[in-house]
Amino acid sequence: MIPCAMATQHPDNAKRYIPVQKEPEEAIECLKDLDCDEYFVDYEGKLTPYHQTVQITLNLLHETDLIPGKDVRITPRIPSSSEETLFRQLMALMSTIEADYKAKEVNEEAGILEVVHPMTKSADELVGTKRWILSLLNLCNNRMGKKADDIHLIPLIEEVPELLNASKILKEYYEKCQSYNIDIPYMRVFFGRSDPALSYGFLPAVLSVKCAISEVYDWSDEVGLDVYPIIGAGSLPFRGHVTYENISNFVNEYKGIRTVSIQSALRYDHGPEKTRKTAKYLKEKLPKNGRLKYDDYQELIDFVGISTKHYLRIFYRICDKVNTVSDWLPNMRDRLSRKAPVGYARDVPKPEEIGNLCSDEIKVELEPLKVDKLPPLPRAIKFTGALYTMGIPPEFIGTGKALEETKGEILYYYPSLKSDLEFASHYVCIPALSSYFDKKIADELKHDLKLVEEYLDVDYGYATHTEELHWALADILASQNKDISEEEKNYYVQKMAEIRKSLG
Numbered sequence: 001m002i003p004c005a006m007a008t009q010h011p012d013n014a015k016r017y018i019p020v021q022k023e024p025e026e027a028i029e030c031l032k033d034l035d036c037d038e039y040f041v042d043y044e045g046k047l048t049p050y051h052q053t054v055q056i057t058l059n060l061l062h063e064t065d066l067i068p069g070k071d072v073r074i075t076p077r078i079p080s081s082s083e084e085t086l087f088r089q090l091m092a093l094m095s096t097i098e099a100d101y102k103a104k105e106v107n108e109e110a111g112i113l114e115v116v117h118p119m120t121k122s123a124d125e126l127v128g129t130k131r132w133i134l135s136l137l138n139l140c141n142n143r144m145g146k147k148a149d150d151i152h153l154i155p156l157i158e159e160v161p162e163l164l165n166a167s168k169i170l171k172e173y174y175e176k177c178q179s180y181n182i183d184i185p186y187m188r189v190f191f192g193r194s195d196p197a198l199s200y201g202f203l204p205a206v207l208s209v210k211c212a213i214s215e216v217y218d219w220s221d222e223v224g225l226d227v228y229p230i231i232g233a234g235s236l237p238f239r240g241h242v243t244y245e246n247i248s249n250f251v252n253e254y255k256g257i258r259t260v261s262i263q264s265a266l267r268y269d270h271g272p273e274k275t276r277k278t279a280k281y282l283k284e285k286l287p288k289n290g291r292l293k294y295d296d297y298q299e300l301i302d303f304v305g306i307s308t309k310h311y312l313r314i315f316y317r318i319c320d321k322v323n324t325v326s327d328w329l330p331n332m333r334d335r336l337s338r339k340a341p342v343g344y345a346r347d348v349p350k351p352e353e354i355g356n357l358c359s360d361e362i363k364v365e366l367e368p369l370k371v372d373k374l375p376p377l378p379r380a381i382k383f384t385g386a387l388y389t390m391g392i393p394p395e396f397i398g399t400g401k402a403l404e405e406t407k408g409e410i411l412y413y414y415p416s417l418k419s420d421l422e423f424a425s426h427y428v429c430i431p432a433l434s435s436y437f438d439k440k441i442a443d444e445l446k447h448d449l450k451l452v453e454e455y456l457d458v459d460y461g462y463a464t465h466t467e468e469l470h471w472a473l474a475d476i477l478a479s480q481n482k483d484i485s486e487e488e489k490n491y492y493v494q495k496m497a498e499i500r501k502s503l504g
Contacts (some may be wrong), residue, residue: 002188002228003038003073003278004286006261009046012234012334012381012504013264014497018048019431020334023396027056032064034272035279036262041066041076043092044118045084045336045379050091051133051189053099053112061106068103069111077116077156093133096151097140111149116145116190118153121162129153130182146174150183154230158192160200160308161353163208164301166191167215174223187261189216190230193240199349200304201311202238202395203402206253206414207304213256214292230259235266235502237420238384242266243501244274246423247281249416256291264332265502298411305366306405308351310398312369314444315349319375321436326378326386328489329503348374385504389493391432391474392445393424400451408455418456425483426467427500428460432478470499 007030009023018026027039041053053076057068068074078092079085096112103110117129130153137150155173157166170189177184191212197205213229220227228370231254233240242250242260250260260282267275294300348371355366377383387394399421403410411417428449434442452458462468477484477492497503 001037001070001073002287003259004059004282005036005268006038006040006075008229008232008261008263008264009042009225009333010042010049010232010261010381012239012502013268013332014494014501014503015333016268017330017339018264018333020047020052023048023052024055024059027074028059028063030262030267031060031066034262034267035276035283037071037279038073038075038259040116041074043088043095044077044079050095051096051473052278054102056459057099057103057110057112058106061103061110067107067110069113070109073114074099074112075114075116075154076112077118078120078129079391080117081129083119089129090132090136093136100149100151101140101144112151113149114152114154114188116154116156118156118158120157121159122171123176126153126155126169126173127176127180130177131180134182152184152188154188154190154191155181156192156232157212158195158232159210159350160196160304161350161357163191163196163212164304164354164357166212167219170216170227171219171223174225181303184225186200186226186228187220188228188230190232191229192322193233194238194384196240196382197394198306198377198383199347200225200351200354201315203307203399203410203414204304204311204354207300207410209308210254210413211294211297211300211304212290212292213254214242215297217256217291217293225398228258229256230261231257232261234261234263234381234384234504236384236388236393236500236504237424239380239504241420241423242278244281246419247278249419251282251285251289253293253414253416255289257289258286260286269498269501292464301354302362303360303402303406303410303413305354305362306350307398307402307410308354309362309365309369310401310405312349312351312398313398314441316371316374317441319377322386322390323375323378324385325389325436326382328389328486328493329382329385329497330490330494331504334368348372370504381504383504385493385497385502388427388475388500388504389496390436391427391429391478393427395421395424396428396448396452397445398448400448400455404451405454418458421452421456421458425458425460426463427470427474429471429474429478430460432474435478459489466499470496
């Protein structure tokens with residue numbers, strides 16, 4: 001059984017703060033009542049208790065007829081040993097192994113089959129983590145006196161250069177596992193949509209994920225190993241556009257995906273009925289949806305390079321302002337802060353690594369965009385929410401210029417681009433973006449908007465009374481934020497998030 005609808009703990013919802021103590025209850029609700037068939041326990045960059053995986057597993061066995069590992073899956077994401085600490089990674093792995101042991105004490109068919117390895121950059125780090133898993137299993141088996149099943153690794157690839165090299169990473173991991181006599185019976189691989197969009201832009205994120213899907217299937221055909229891609233996507237287009245209203249477009253856009261994340265905004269802001277319908281649609285369509293296949297990748301990769309160039313030329317200059325506004329947005333779960341001593345922040349973009357894959361002319365243009373450091377950025381959800389709050393949905397940054405340079409040919413690789421941008425266009429507020437940014441940056445952003453309008457015939461402005469309220473709140477907050485109390489700012493950004501049915 002390969003799950004289709006993975007409920008996650010991403011804090012992108014506008015309503016209802018979810019403390020870690022409520023997450024075991026949430027997991028049961030997602031699997032039992034919302035028709036999701038996988039629950040994602042998140043230890044990466046988040047203050048998740050050690051025992052949460054055990055708690056969810058045992059509650060599921062005692063409170064429902066569902067068997068984890070057979071009917072549904074419980075899949076933890078472990079911390080990165082390089083970005084956080086090895087101690088946190090080992091803690092999450094031990095929690096997973098304990099959950100597997102305790103599940104089998106209740107039902108021999110139950111268990112935890114996999115863990116997600118975040119921010120995967122190379123095969124070596126995957127092999128290192130896999131060997132830790134085997135060492136811990138061996139230690140527990142020796143001490144407990146019974147053999148536990150293997151726990152497989154799901155690589156999560158979530159930056160554009162790594163997505164463009166996804167098949168190479170999987171190939172090297174598979175070959176190195178074979179050299180160590182580590183069995184890989186199948187491969188689930190997880191592609192992030194949010195973080196590549198933050199670091200490289202909306203278009204590069206979409207195009208690089210599509211490139212990765214096609215290439216890993218090519219590799220699968222070559223070695224005869226079944227692959228099952230997962231995509232992690234949110235409700236707003238910048239982070240994926242997984243909503244009930246758009247799910248048909250989404251499934252057609254990312255053909256070959258076998259599992260889709262059902263994040264918190266869909267469950268809490270769009271509501272349980274739309275969540276159930278979305279999960280049902282995914283279960284019906286994904287197993288028989290075909291796959292993306294590109295015969296020539298060079299043009300696609302060049303378009304990634306072109307759109308990255310136009311995004312980063314703006315992105316670097318707006319980071320400080322976006323950081324300020326992102327701090328007004330509420331925390332909806334117990335995630336680590338980018339400012340804390342045990343904080344959590346992403347790497348700087350590496351456009352030169354994309355350039356190495358592009359045609360020479362594009363490579364030369366990307367090289368000067370390499371930077372050594374940036375201010376600590378918010379995570380993708382707050383980054384997205386901040387820019388919606390500022391009147392310039394991030395979907396538009398660099399997009400118009402990329403359409404112009406490619407003469408609109410990007411649409412061949414991204415057919416639903418227009419419908420995604422039409423959704424975001426309802427939240428454009430020109431007076432707000434003009435207040436936040438200096439004239440030069442504001443004019444460049446307006447030029448992107450103008451080019452999108454010319455190439456895709458997208459109109460800007462609200463279409464409903466609630467969208468009109470979003471526009472008005474964005475305008476007031478931008479023009480008066482120096483005179484508004486922190487409490488009022490928090491109220492405005494919360495209300496705007498509720499209107500668009502997602503924090504970010």
